[in-house]
Amino acid sequence: MQTIAPELAELAGLIADPGRASILSRLMDGRAQTASELALVAGVTPQTASWHLSRLVERALLKVERRGPRRFYRLATPLVAQMLEGMMTVAAIDPDPSRPPPRIDPEMRRARTCYDHLAGELGVAVTDAMLDRGHLNLDQEAGELTASGRAFLGDLGIDLRSPARSRRVLCRPCLDWSERRPHLAGRAGAAVADLALQRDWIRRRPQGRSVEITDAGLLAFRNLFGARI
Amino acid sequence: MQTIAPELAELAGLIADPGRASILSRLMDGRAQTASELALVAGVTPQTASWHLSRLVERALLKVERRGPRRFYRLATPLVAQMLEGMMTVAAIDPDPSRPPPRIDPEMRRARTCYDHLAGELGVAVTDAMLDRGHLNLDQEAGELTASGRAFLGDLGIDLRSPARSRRVLCRPCLDWSERRPHLAGRAGAAVADLALQRDWIRRRPQGRSVEITDAGLLAFRNLFGARI
DNA sequence: GCAACGCTTCGATCATGATCGAAATGTTCA
DNA sequence: TGAACATTTCGATCATGATCGAAGCGTTGC
Structure with missing residues (x-):
């Protein structure tokens, strides 16, 4: 074989x-x-x-x-990032719950980018808020953006229409290894992260993968998204 | 860090x-x-x-x-299977196109199960047929079942209503490492594979992961699904 | 051209872990 | 209880590959 x-x-x-x-x-x-x-x-x-x-x-x-x-x-390629996502998810599962969990850098846990979308507490909070408002359906395996979600992102200035096909799928879950819960990924997730960077809601730190949430960002994520962060 | x-x-x-x-x-x-x-x-x-x-x-x-x-x-856990899926996808990408592609067992390439859903030529053909008929939207990253897809699977006797929430997501893509194209996975994919096993359209081979497509199965996949296989 | 700098190649050393033979353990069945 | 069988544990051997010092290569700028 x-x-x-x-x-x-x-x-x-x-x-x-x-x-x-x-x-x-x-x-x-x-x-x-x-x-x-x-x-x-x-x-x-x-x-x-x-x-x-x-x-x-x-x-x-x-x-x-x-x-x-x-x-x-x-x-x-993005495929490599997606593979690493999957491996990190499994790597984060501690086989022996008695030993202390791996010490994760607090900045990393707070907010980071995962290839092209938001992760960490911030990523999960934004995702949860969108779930609460009915903008998304999402579980560990799959996800979909609802009509209200499309409208919401549209109002934020995110154009989700694909250049090629209109029926393209936009949304997938990515299991957050630090939060152990899914967050928004796929094209919709990338669009949200892009927007946050453009509007200076988050800033990449010079070294490391973690990002800093600006004061304006905190307000925006709370007020515009309804995120509890 | x-x-x-x-x-x-x-x-x-x-x-x-x-x-x-x-x-x-x-x-x-x-x-x-x-x-x-x-x-x-x-x-x-x-x-x-x-x-x-x-x-x-x-x-x-x-x-x-x-x-x-x-x-x-x-x-x-299914998480481990999903991780391995992702790794196999990357492993199947040959970094050196000059050397011959890895020899894959023909039975394996023809039809196999990938944890809980169909893969190989069969998996991709069934997926393509459902895409053609508008039952699915699917790309490498994400997927969704359309209303017509729900109806189609319902007619086949597949009950997709989740015991808990009705809005659960059903459908995700899995990149087929032998065909290098996405096929249907997630709950919908598992349901199709279950149906195929129950109706004796496919049989698990005693050893290996490959499955045998029965004569009845060939007819069913062609006529019911419109799969070109 | 030459110096400075970033990076790579070469060579030798050293540690980890994959392997199997032999023996022990554990389970079932009579 | 003892025989048959599946699997594991132990112990010794052996190969792979990670490491860094030293030297070499290639680019930039003076």
């Missing part, structure tokens, strides 16, 4: 190193980072990081882009 | 062994298998398989159930 198993093992092996896992985790916000920055987050020397990075590029998990003497690395 | 990265690496390490990857792949149909059977598919001796299995149970990827002197292993 030939299956995909050997390729699966090979792929997993690539993620199985703490340094490479840190690098991939760092790149989960979808932005590009330099080799030096990634060496830092991996906690290894630049030459070791370089070796890790070349393996990840070779296996097409990362793309590299040269800008002057620097090399910027980013996730190769 | 404390993140989930160490847990991610640990989890990946568990999948990174070819034997364990084979075991997990074998269990992707959601059924339970004995330790001996799994040793066979992993291509290792029973004592080695036992060591692998205990690690997978310890990390809560598998559940074990004792029946007499045998031990039956199965995936611990």
Whole structure:
């Protein structure tokens, strides 16, 4: 029985190193980072990081882009981000409830981006608020935007009409590994995150994947979305 | 910056062994298998398989159930299956298009179950047919069942009303690693697969994850669903 | 051209974990 | 109780791959 198993093992092996896992985790916000920055987050020397990075590029998990003497690395495709989402969800489940839960950076837990959408307490709060108001239906497996949800996002200036087909699906759940509950992802989730960045409701922190909620953002999420945050 | 990265690496390490990857792949149909059977598919001796299995149970990827002197292993939660789906999707992407694509067992490619729904050519054909008829909207990221889709499945005797909430979401896409296209998953996908098994349209093969399409099944999928298979 | 800088390649070392033979454990059935 | 069988535990061996120092490469700017 030939299956995909050997390729699966090979792929997993690539993620199985703490340094490479840190690098991939760092790149989960979808932005590009330099080799030096990634060496830092991996906690290894630049030459070791370089070796890790070349393996990840070779296996097409990362793309590299040269800008002057620097090399910027980013996730190769959204598919890789989605795979990592799924793995982090399982990784966050502690098999032994007696030992203390993994210490998660409070800023990270508060608010971060997950590839292209909001995650952490903020992501879950926004999602919950939209659920409460009937803008969404969502469970761990699947999600859909209601007519009221489309109208709500439309009023915020988000144009969800796809350039190609009007019947495109917009909404999927992403299991939040820090909150252990689903939050809004998919095109609708990306649109909300884009809006929040554009209106300066959230700001990316210079390092790390966490984002800062501005005062204006706090008001907007509370008043416009009705989020309890 | 404390993140989930160490847990991610640990989890990946568990999948990174070819034997364990084979075991997990074998269990992707959601059924339970004995330790001996799994040793066979992993291509290792029973004592080695036992060591692998205990690690997978310890990390809560598998559940074990004792029946007499045998031990039956199965995936611990649907979340694990969904994670493996995502990994297989990425694993199936060949980073080097020049080398020949991984040889996939033809029976596996033809028709198999992916945890609780149909996959392979059969899964994709059924999905395509439902898309053509307007029963579904589906892309790589998200999916939704239309009113006509609900009616269609209802006519087949599938009751999609959730015991709890009526507004539950039913439908999600699962990227087929052998066909490299999405097929129907989620509760609707599981319901279709259940129906097919109950009506003897498909039969599980004694070993492996692939299923056999019966003559009656071929007719049903073609005539009832309009699947080109 | 040369210096500065970012990054990669090479080479040697070292640790982790996969493997199986042998033996022990546990379960069922007579 | 004892025999048959499935599975696990123990112990020793062996291979893979992560690591970093040193050196090399390539780009930029003076």
